[in-house]
Amino acid sequence: MAGHDRNASEGRPPSLLARRPRLPESVEVHSSPDPIRRDWDELAERTGAAPFLQAGWIEAWHGAFGWGPLTVLAVRREGRVAGVLPVQARRGALTSPTDWQTPLFGPVVEDRDAAEQLARGLLARTGRRADLWFLPPDRPGVVECAAAAGLAGFGRIVRTITRAPYVPVEGPFEQYMGSLDRKFRKEIGRLRRRLEERGEARVVYEDGTERLDELLADGFRLEGSGWKERAGTAIRSDPAVEDFYRAIARWAVERGWLRLAFLRLDGRAIAFDFCLEHAGVFYVLKGGFETEERRLAPGTLLTRDGIERAFELGLSSYELLGQADDYKRSWTSHTRERLRFQAFPGTPAGFAEYAAWRYGRPLVKRIAASGSSSSPSP
Template sequence: MIRTLDADLLEAWDALALATGAPVFARPGWLRAWATAFGRLDDLRALTVHRGGELVAVLPVVGGRAAVRTPVNSETAMIVPVVADGDAAAELAQLLLARRAGVVDLDAVLADDPLTTQVRRTRNPVHATVRCRSPYVDTSGEVDAYLATLSKSRRKEVRRRERRLEEMGELTFEMDHGTGDDLGARLEEGFRLEAREWKLAAGSAIVSSPARVAFYTAGARWAAEQGVLRLAALRVDGHAFASGYCLEQSGTLHFLKLGMDDAYAKYGPGLMINLRMIEHAFARSDLDTFDMLGEFEPYKADLTGTVREQHRLRVYPTPVVGGVQRAATAAAGDLRRAVVARLSAPTRERLLAIKNRLQR
């Protein structure tokens, strides 16, 4: 059943997410911060499965009797259905696919998620695309063994850059839980570092959008209350030149937003703060994964070769109509990718800036 988010459901949902070790992004508090900031709170619903009166599966959705989709925009890290077990995932998929009045649009779901696997088995036409390939590091072993997998030249270069920074002053790394009175100041510092010149030009910086500022501020305050917020910083004599907005839960440190001072670009602050957080995760016995999120960018490829795919699945209501819709969607996607590939980088940035302004 699709339900509105009353207090009883929110409590049961959060309890199920914690009990099953779901990622922090599956918790309703984080999703409500997103929905409130982007004006979607009234649209946010939950598709639920109960067994013996107990909640055993929940999927956040928006939409109504026709199309149903997951609540996704450019600031969505991932969508994770919360399920108690495999049977609950199968029941959730059956309930979802029984809604034959329109398209089911599952975006930002993990390729190996139990619900994703179940949905792929439907006889209805399904159009699947890769949303992103997010890199991660398994931090359950020994840090020295991991560092040995990095290229020798890369390790030497990082050490050389650290020595040059230490010549400028005391080089420190910190991981703050956001529980002090200075949370607002720490967030402003991170937002300032994240607002690099090219991101401001493209309109993709957090501060370029009041909705983004509201989301990451409300999300941080909720996360701090729940004990899952982590704000990382690299400093020289107290001056922050790299920052990380992170969430930690269920053995995983998720790295959402990177900030850096471009005046320090020659020192590789992005690579440096990632390495410090990876070493931090290895040093913690309760952390087994460092999740970089986002796309598999070149600097991330220097640190790991393992990725998790996020998919977008569109399930169409009938084989005949759905087949036509699926073919049209695939053709449009191929055409769009071909056009974008032929554009110059400045043109793509200008188009992105226009898109972001329209979204605001």
């Protein structure tokens, strides 16, 4: 986005002359996805929208985690839907239906004109704040929202919230492996040999058309093995999270996108990845391994096989998603930036919200960080 420093947040306060834009005539407002689901799905197929922007993902997420009514803004041209933006409302704020289970968010649009119409429609319905997470900087959405906010005199804050690692699938797999750290490559080879000495090792990719519940139970057991379960962050630790991933699995099976990856040793699953494969892109949403086999690093071996498979199939990328953790950086230096966009009207509530988000919350975080860094070690 023009003027956006990707290493820091960008902020501009509301204007005293701010005027909430009118809802464009081309923008429809739906109180649920039901009336527009078919149009949404057809638009997503035409535009090649990622799974996380589609009605099935949004409905599953909102059913598990939503805390306000789900509203769908839609742009219609000559009887055909050209843009869709879902938001949820609570106490005057319009927010994206997202949390840290969400890899990506944004409008599904045919072109930037539709994104501009949706941005104006969003601001027209904003009370104290509009708040959209996980927007990509290189797709329609954040640029149009920022421009609409500027024209209306709304305050805005745009900042990077994560950088998600990915492996671009380019050239031969051997060339890719040769680009990795030599010590890391040797360690992978040693681990594979140790695994094969233990028994028959093979990786299987299940599409969920058979034994789905059984496969998910086995996979979720591995995903929660060890520290995740103890910390309460495993899928099985929260019924809402488990319900969400089961709903996503059923939805993805219907579309042929589900990939449940297992590394098996003599038939026993010792590593698992919950993945989607769509439009030449492989997404790894969740994963885990048998902690009793940690010395074999089965999660690392499963990732290695998954990347090799992406090269063999001629996919365009292998998306590790989430944060740029150290173990992911072993595989790639490439990341995809995800932004958070907030807009604040020129009202007393809008000014207060802007000040709180722009100055108050960062200050609290700095104080907390300072306090933790100066505390004695236990």
